[in-house]
Structures are given as structure tokens and as C-alpha cells.
Amino acid sequence: MKAPHIPLQLAALAVIVVTNAVALSGAMLNRSGDAESQLTLSQRELRLPYRSFDRENSGLALSLDWRVLVHPDKNVVYYSWEYSRGGMPEWLDKAKMESLGFDMSTVSEQAGRRNDRMLSREVLLVLEFDGEAYRTSLERARQSLVTEEEKLAALPDSNDKKNRLKSITDQLTREENENSRLFVVDAGLSVETLRAKYADRTRYAIVRGQIRPWAGNGRGESVARGSISSVSIEAINVPHAFRPLLADQREPGQGRFSASLSFGQRLEPWMTHLEVTPR
């Protein structure tokens, strides 16, 4: 029989107990007291996973679909995508990046050559639900349609213009009915400062996320600004109690629902309510 090494056994036991205790108490602390913010989102902002590709996972997590309002002129900033996560919002310019602690003095010199040196930092992001940013995006989509209709009126036989008009019309339909209405509208380093600016806790949630400096060329000149890389928690676990409600919805876009997300003391979200709405 080997020596029992009791101290090592006890230490291993302590590691398990303490780690679980710390993790669980952190989660409980987050959910204690009043929620820092509470948003009621829909299937547009909380996407179902493609479960048919992962049949062996009985758990379910919805992915938080957030966007940024990019500059309307595509020539100003490259690499922005309007309808999915990430990208360079208009407001995240060089001055804003400096206010977030990034040293932007050398970033513009690094355009292209040493972009790989610029890594993300964690900051606080403000998520706005169905607010000014979404309305602006919707208005731009409508304006786009008007512009394309005018172009087609000038060249009624152009197939290119017809196709373009169809594409813009589809885009507007998606913007009105399918695209996420959750936009990152600001960033900062202090919850208090951001909350003072965005007081409505049912429209604005403050979360942790990552911002990366970016340097490139816009209109032929060097531009330095920021890009939002990710929100720290993008997968929202669906509690066991709500899972049967989504049991029939195997793919994104299959059904409609509304879900309440609370963001706690540590800005970590959890689902407090889920309701399936008939089409």
C-alpha cells in the first residue's frame, strides 16, 4: 500500500470546493439585488443555434446578435459590415479611442504594415435596444430604396438597376422585420459615467466587450480609429424551465419569441423570462 499523502489529497479536495464556491458565489453576487439593466429582446436579437449540426448537445444557448451603426459613406471606413456583429461605428474615432486609454499616436503610422501589433482591450460597451441607432439604420435603408427607385426611373430598362432595386427592397424588408435592433452605441471605462448618460435601464444595457485599434486608408488618406471585436458574453444559456418552449424551433428564424435578459452587478446577463409569440 502506497503512502496516502493526506495533505495533497486534502489540498486537491480544497481546490474543487473553493473553485466551485468562488464561481457560484460570483454568479449569485451578479444576480443579487436589482438588475443593473433589463432588456426584452426577440428572436431578432437572440439567435437560435443551428441545432441540427449539434444533435448531441441537449443544452441550449442563444447568441446575442448586436450591431454597430457604420458610417453611411463606405469610402470613409473599410471593413465595416452593417448587418452582423463587429465593425467600426461612426462614433469610435481616434479621439474616442484615446479617451478609452489607447495610444493612437503611433497607430496611423502603422497603417497596413504593423496592424498585427494592435490588440484588443476590454472596455464597457453600451447596448441600445430599438433606439436611435436602429431608427437611423432603418431610415438609411428606406433612403437607399428611394435613391435606387430614382435611379431606375432614370434608366427604366437597366437590368442592373432592377436587380439592385430588388436587393435593396429585400434589405429594407430584412431591416424592418429580421435584423437585430441591438446596437453598440457608446463605450467607456466607468459604469457610473455611462449610466448617467444612458439612464433608461430598459433600453440601454452596459456590458463588457473588446475594442481594437484599426488603421487603414479611407479616401486615400490614413485613418486611425477603433473597431468593436466582441462582447464578452455572446452566448446566453437558456434555463431549463424555458427550454421546452423552444423545443420545436430547431433553426434560426423558425419561430418568434420574446425574452427578458437581466444584466447583474457584474454586468453578466441571464434570462428571466421567455415567451413564444405566434406568427
Place this chain on the structure above:
Amino acid sequence: MTPSTRNAAQQRADQVRVFHLELDRLDSEGVLRLTEEQKKSVDAHHETLLNQLAQSFDIDRDARSRQLSWGMRIASFLGALALAASVFFLFRQFWGLFSEEVQVGILSASSLLTLAATVLVRARDVTGYFTKLTAMVAFACFVLNVVMIGQIYNITPSDKAFLPWAAYGLLLAYLCDLRLLLAAGLACVIAFMAARVGTWSGVYWIHFGERPENFFPAAVVLFALPQIIRHVRYDQFPAVYRLVGLLAFFFPVLILSHWGGGSYLDWSVTNIENLYQLCGFVFSAGAIWLGLRMQWTETANTGVVFFVIFLYTKFYDWWWELLPKYLFFLILGLTAVLVLMVMKRLRQGGGADSEEGEDLP
């Protein structure tokens, strides 16, 4: 003197086996012939000794059992990986059927029960193979435990998770005398230290791998640690520390020698790559020298492997486009021959040194 570790016991058993082979040869060549009484006495002594060692440490008494034990070692390693994967997929398959409280209960219980199983198996398993299996599963359960609690409660991912994983891996390694878990624990230590070094420069922790220099402090600490902390009862552990430390050093150097943009240094990319190419050659040669001098086999071998890799990648940069392929590979082959000759010279020199060393009182 009774050996204190399995490795020392195996060495003692090997010495006995070689002694008997040599004794038979001397006997057949008529150089030394023991009397029947002496033979019986030596045989009886060794038989008792080998029985004791086999009982205490499950040593390999002959070449056949050594081959078998290699097979068992590989089987237990693969079995441990498969069982760990099985635990992971088992949980994924069914965890959605339970409430969050039950999920947490299952996760914590799986960590505690597998730890208890490891302790029980270790106490009864003389071979150590089953202990390795259960300890690996225990480690996998604990990793799963922490990851899944993070998912269930949407906890912000943190580099701090590496700390309990490292602690648990190291504790299991020392508890069960397992090099595999020691390496796993040290990998967690490296990840944690690299992430911390990265965050000092303000970078979000998850990008620690994008600055290979973040790994250097951990590499130095791990390589030096066995010199500071003596491992009397774990005589195979210092080699693992040094090996993991060397890998944590040479891989980043290799990466930076081809990707200067990943460095903290505010130099031109070319200068950074040249610096790290030079470092690669100097430090791998240094590792060979140190390994031979200190008789650290893993250090010397790692040095040789990386020296050749640095050399070959440099040849590729210089000549792949320039030379016909047959000539390029001929140069590689001739370089390998050259390395072999140098190593042979070093080995002969090392042999003479060690013989001189053995003559000293």
C-alpha cells in the same frame, strides 16, 4: 539501500539483470567463475531483492515485461484521453435535461467522486496505469466542472480559470506521481502567466498567444524551478519541468523568427526576426551544451531538435526558391549527416569526460 522511487527501483533491477548477463559471459570466457555456493548466494540475494522491488514498485524484471509495460503505458494514456472525452460528451448529451441546480450538483459531484476514485485506485494499484487513467478523468471532470458552470451562469471568461486547473493538475501529478498530469498542470501555469504578462500591457487576456514574448517569463521560471526545488521522491519530474520550460521558450522564438510583427520590441520587423533567428541558434546550441554537461537528456535532445528546425527553416528562406529541389534536399541531408558527426564527436568527448569523472574519488 532501498530505492525510494519506481524509477530508482527499475534502475536497480536493470543493474541486476546486466550484472547476470556479464557474469554469464565472464563465466563462458573463463575470466571469472564463481563457486556454486557463491552463485547460489548471489542468486538468492537478487531474487529476494527483485521480489521486494516488484512488490513495492511493479518493476519490469526482464526485456519482455519492459516491452509490455510500454504497451500498457500507451494503452493507459489513450484510455485516459478516451475516457476524458467520454465524460465530456456524456455530459453534453444529457445536461439539458436537468435544472441548473442539478447540473451544478452533477458537475461538482463528478469532480469529487473522481478524486475519491483516484485516491482509492492509487492506494491499490501497484502498476500505476489505472491510477493514471482515473487521475486523467478526474482532471477532465474538474476542467469540465469549471467550464460548464461558466456556461450555465453566463460568467465572463477569465484567465483566472487556469489557476485552479493548474493547481489541481499539479496536486494530482504529485499525489499519483504522474508526468502527464504534471505537464498538463504546467501548461495551465504557462497559460496563466502568459495571460497575466499580456494584461500588464493592457491587452485583453484572451489574446495572450498573439504576443509570443508573453511566454518567456513562464519558460524561464519552469526551467529554473527544478534547480531551486529538489525533487527527491519524484526523480522524473525535473526533466518534465525543463522540457515544458524549453518548449515554452523555443516555440515562441521560432514563431517570432518568422513573424516579427508579434513582438513587443519597437524595431523593424526584419530586425526583430533576425534577432530571434540568432536567439534560436544561440539558445538551442546552449541547450545542447547544458544538457550534455548536466546530463539532462531531454534538454540536449530538445536543443538538437530546435537547432535543426532553426537551421532548416533558414535554409528554406535562403534556398527554396533559388535552388533546384534535388539540391535543396541534398543540402538538408548533408546537414543532417554533419549534425550526426558533430553529435558523435560530442558523445565521444562526453564519454571521456564522464569516465574521467568516475575515476575521481
